[in-house]
Amino acid sequence: xxxxxDTTVLCxxxxxxxxxxxxxYLGSNGRWVQSIEGELKxxxxxxxxxxxxxxxxxxxxxxxxxxxxxxxxxxRFRRIHMGGLREKPTQHLGESESFVAxxxxxxxxxxxxxxxxxxxxRLFAKFDVQVADTxxxxxxxxxxxxxxxxxxxxxxxxxxxxxxxxxxxxxxxxDLTR
Amino acid sequence: xDTAIADRVRAVIAKLGMSDKAFAGTIDMPxxxxxxxxxxxxxxxxYELAVxxxxxxxTVDWLSxxxxxxxxxLAARTVGLGLIDYEVEAxxxxxxxxxxxxxxxxxxxxxxxxxxxxxxxxxRFVEEGRRAAEWALARIDAQxxxxxxxxxxxxxxxxxxxxxxxxxxxxxxxxxxxxxQDDSVRLMxxxxxxxxxxxxxxxxxxxxxxxxxxxxxxxxxxxxPGRDISYQEKRANAFAxxxxxxxxxxxxxxxxxxxxxxxxxxxVVRFRVSPSSMAVRLKSLSLVDEPRFNELRGFRTRDSIAxxxxxxxxxxxxxxxAQVPMAPAQMVTEFLxxxxxxxxxxxxxxxxxxxxxxxxxxxxxxxxxxEALEQVLVVPSGMDAEEVFVP
Numbered sequence: 241x242x243x244x245x246d247t248t249v250l251c252x253x254x255x256x257x258x259x260x261x262x263x264x265y266l267g268s269n270g271r272w273v274q275s276i277e278g279e280l281k282x283x284x285x286x287x288x289x290x291x292x293x294x295x296x297x298x299x300x301x302x303x304x305x306x307x308x309x310x311x312x313x314x315x316r317f318r319r320i321h322m323g324g325l326r327e328k329p330t331q332h333l334g335e336s337e338s339f340v341a342x343x344x345x346x347x348x349x350x351x352x353x354x355x356x357x358x359x360x361x362r363l364f365a366k367f368d369v370q371v372a373d374t375x376x377x378x379x380x381x382x383x384x385x386x387x388x389x390x391x392x393x394x395x396x397x398x399x400x401x402x403x404x405x406x407x408x409x410x411x412x413x414x415d416l417t418r
Numbered sequence: 419x420d421t422a423i424a425d426r427v428r429a430v431i432a433k434l435g436m437s438d439k440a441f442a443g444t445i446d447m448p449x450x451x452x453x454x455x456x457x458x459x460x461x462x463x464x465y466e467l468a469v470x471x472x473x474x475x476x477t478v479d480w481l482s483x484x485x486x487x488x489x490x491x492l493a494a495r496t497v498g499l500g501l502i503d504y505e506v507e508a509x510x511x512x513x514x515x516x517x518x519x520x521x522x523x524x525x526x527x528x529x530x531x532x533x534x535x536x537x538x539x540x541x542r543f544v545e546e547g548r549r550a551a552e553w554a555l556a557r558i559d560a561q562x563x564x565x566x567x568x569x570x571x572x573x574x575x576x577x578x579x580x581x582x583x584x585x586x587x588x589x590x591x592x593x594x595x596x597x598x599q600d601d602s603v604r605l606m607x608x609x610x611x612x613x614x615x616x617x618x619x620x621x622x623x624x625x626x627x628x629x630x631x632x633x634x635x636x637x638x639x640x641x642x643p644g645r646d647i648s649y650q651e652k653r654a655n656a657f658a659x660x661x662x663x664x665x666x667x668x669x670x671x672x673x674x675x676x677x678x679x680x681x682x683x684x685x686v687v688r689f690r691v692s693p694s695s696m697a698v699r700l701k702s703l704s705l706v707d708e709p710r711f712n713e714l715r716g717f718r719t720r721d722s723i724a725x726x727x728x729x730x731x732x733x734x735x736x737x738x739x740a741q742v743p744m745a746p747a748q749m750v751t752e753f754l755x756x757x758x759x760x761x762x763x764x765x766x767x768x769x770x771x772x773x774x775x776x777x778x779x780x781x782x783x784x785x786x787x788x789e790a791l792e793q794v795l796v797v798p799s800g801m802d803a804e805e806v807f808v809p
Contacts, residue, residue, distance in 0.1 A: 274465035278446065306463035314464035315478045320524050323765025326517065329468040329478050332765070337464055358779055359763030366760030 241370075242271040244338050245354035247279045248404075252356060252374050254287035255402040258395055263298060264386055265377050271351070272299045273337035275330065303341050303348075313340045321363060335360045342369050356407040373407040374399070375415065382416045389416040423467075424456045426481050430474030445469040507590045508638045511607060512598045515582060518749055518770055519603035525761060527752045531580035531604060535629055543649055544702075547656025550629045554579070554657075555664055564667060565688055567732075568618050569739050573747065575606075575625055582746035583621070585610050587797070592640050597624040597633040604628050610743055614736035615692040615719055619658050626657030663689050663699045677706060682714055683725035687732060693717035743797035745771045758782065772797045 243266050253262040263270075277299075284290050293299065305314055314336045318324040322332035335357070342351050342364075352370040354377065355361050364371045378392040387395070396410050410416055431441045438456065442449040447466055454460035462470070462481075471478045479485065522528040535553040540546055563574045572583045581604040589596070589609040594616065596607040606624040611617055620639065627633045632650050671688055675681045677700070686696050697714035700706045706714060723729045750770060756762045757778060764778040 274463055275468070278465060278469070281446070304463045305465065306461040311462065311464040311467055311478075312482065315467075315482070316524075320521055321762050323763050323769065325769070326477050326479065329471040332763075333465065333468050340464070359765065359775065362760055363763055 241269070242348060242351040243269045243354055244271055244273070244276075244342065244351055246276060246334055246338065246357065246360065247283060248356040249354045249374050249377065250280060250290060250293070251283055251287050252399050252404045252406065254283075254289040255404050256395055256398040257289050259289050259292045261381055261387065261395075262377065263292070263296065265381055266298065270299045271348075272302050273334065273341050274302045274304055275333040275337045277302045278330075279334050303337075303345075305337050305340055307345075310340055310344060313344060322360075335364075339364060339367070339369065343367065356405065358407055361407060375406065375408045375410060378410070379416055379418065389413045392416040421458050422484060423462060423481060424458055426476075426484060427462070427470055428456060430470055430476060430481075433474060441473070445473055508593070508596060509636055511586060511589065512596050512605060512636045514769070515584060515605050515607065515746065515749070516598060516600075516603050518753070518766060519582065519605070521766065522749065522752050522756075523602050525756050527756055528602070531602070532578065534579075534631060537630060543653040544656045546630070547626060547653045547658075548660045550626060550653075550657050551660035551664070554625065554629060554661055560664055560667055561670075564662060564664070565671075565690075567735055567739065568614065568621070568690060571618070571621060575621065576746070576748045579625065579628065580604050581606050581625065581628060582749050583608065584746045585740070585742060585744040585797075587743040590638060593638050595620045595624055595639045597627045597637045597639070598635075599628050599631065599633045604633075605746075610741050612737050612741055614733070614740040615690065615695070617740045618662065618690055618736075619692070619695060622658035622661045623654045625661070626654035629657070630654075659695065659699050659702070662691055663696065665703055668699070668703065668705070672705075677710070679714075679717075680725065682717070683722040683729075686717075686719070686722040687726045687729045690732070690736060692719055693722055743772075745797055754778075754781070 245262070245266070250262070253259050280290055280293065305311060314333070317339050318332050318336035319326065322336055324332035324336070335355070338353055342348050342353060350370065352372050353360070353364050354372050354374075355364075356373050361371050361373060375396070378387075378396060381387045382389050382392045390413065393410055393413055393416055396406060396416075399406060400409055408415075431438060434441065434444075436444065438452060439449050442452040445452075445466070446469070451460060455462045455466070467478050467481050471481055519528065535550060537546065537550055537553070540549075557578050558574045563570055575581050576583055583606045585608050587610045589607070594609050594611075596605070598605045606621065606628070608617055608620055608624075624633075624637075624639070627637055627650065630650070630653060632654070668685070668689075671685060672681070682693070682696065682700075686693050689696065691699075694715050694717075697706070697711055697717075700714070701708075701711040719733075723733050750767065753762065753766045753770065757764055757767060764775045767773065767778050768775055
């Protein structure tokens with residue numbers, strides 16, 4: 241199925257200039273919604289490595305949430321469950337659009353939401369959406385021998401030194417090989 | 419429906435004084451897609467509505483439905499203050515908590531509020547205040563609530579009457595409190611203060627408004643007992659006196675003693691009210707005559723504290739509670755339960771209390787003691803150390 245990374249995961253890899261590794265993990269399965277694309281365009285000023293997403297056409301066209309009552313569902317999830325404020329209409333919009341895409345469209349059910357946001361991870365899991373975080377990505381890359389566990393740990397530590405907050409920062413090599 | 423949305427988007431574009439092309443550029447939307455959506459050939463998406471709302475300083479609700487939900491009215495009840503200057507500020511303060519209450523309703527965490535009394539106006543504010551107080555007193559354990567710390571009174575009001583009570587360090591200048599009620603929420607917002615007897619009276623006064631259903635528009639209060647001229651303010655004052663100092667409980671605590679200065683100070687400390695409030699109440703119950711009333715009303719709270727052994731500790735406890743910004747306990751408890759059950763993110767709790775998401779995450783794996791709950795309810799303030807009360 242498809243992988244829907246949010247800005248936390250994408251910026252983690254961009255911050256340490258390791259976008260090719262994330263691309264390898266996603267393959268051709270990466271997808272995004274409009275607001276994730278919008279947020280990433282803003283993040284380009286901070287993490288120029290994100291530019292690879294557009295240059296290499298990682299995600300195809302963004303999914304547009306305008307079918308039936310999808311806009312209302314997105315706003316409801318954003319306000320009620322994500323805690324976005326009414327007067328800040330784009331607050332938590334990326335998670336909310338992704339959630340409605342993954343739960344409302346039959347073709348996308350079973351897809352994975354990739355995030356290092358503690359709240360979003362927990363909330364999506366509660367609603368039976370598959371979730372994964374940066375540690376899962378690194379473990380997968382180690383598992384398929386794309387990188388060594390030592391390299392995986394080094395990348396995670398570099399992310400940390402760049403003030404990226406991993407949901408589960410690995411404490412040692414064993415965390416990369418589980 | 420979409421035609422109406424398109425009309426409201428056009429209104430936003432017109433308000434900004436932009437061409438469709440310039441506006442499309444502003445929101446990073448292809449102009450041909452904007453044009454199709456404006457002409458009802460394509461629906462606006464969730465993202466597009468959000469960025470349009472952001473650009474136009476409107477809400478997605480308004481773009482989708484044409485209704486600005488939950489806009490609160492403000493009752494022009496205050497005298498002598500520049501009400502208009504503070505109207506927006508007062509309503510924004512109330513809306514933060516009112517919005518939170520609506521979300522609890524949406525989550526199914528709040529099903530219904532306790533009934534309010536069926537009170538019939540008599541045209542006599544003292545009698546109306548007294549009747550509301552009798553109704554309210556029948557629903558709380560008066561002796562254990564009214565002779566105990568104000569935090570117990572607040573807890574009883576939250577539990578018994580479905581009122582969310584918050585302490586806020588920022589209120590429009592000169593205001594002591596706000597009250598608001600509708601079918602889904604009853605809110606009381608109090609200014610943090612070291613004047614704990616005034617705050618206690620404000621709590622009861624606002625409850626009086628709510629029981630008489632006065633607060634369907636936000637009431638911003640600059641309390642002035644004895645000088646308030648509106649009927650509803652006088653009724654709320656009468657309620658506060660009868661509720662905080664019930665006649666039967668006063669007689670019981672008086673226990674047949676003569677009303678010497680020593681006994682008077684004892685009553686002031688027991689009921690945790692100001693000497694002037696107690697003096698007025700004793701006079702209204704004909705327990706003191708006019709000359710004695712004039713003597714008693716001259717006392718200050720500090721006189722009563724000095725006269726009663728152990729009262730200084732009572733005052734320190736009361737001041738501590740009155741000075742601290744505090745989110746509504748019942749509301750926070752309900753959001754915390756929803757958070758623990760995985761239904762919501764911590765954002766609501768962060769917004770209500772100002773405590774960071776990490777604080778709430780730490781609670782997920784711990785059983786929450788009363789002490790821990792008290793700590794997370796406290797809203798961090800920007801006060802400098804020297805501004806904090808030091809007993």
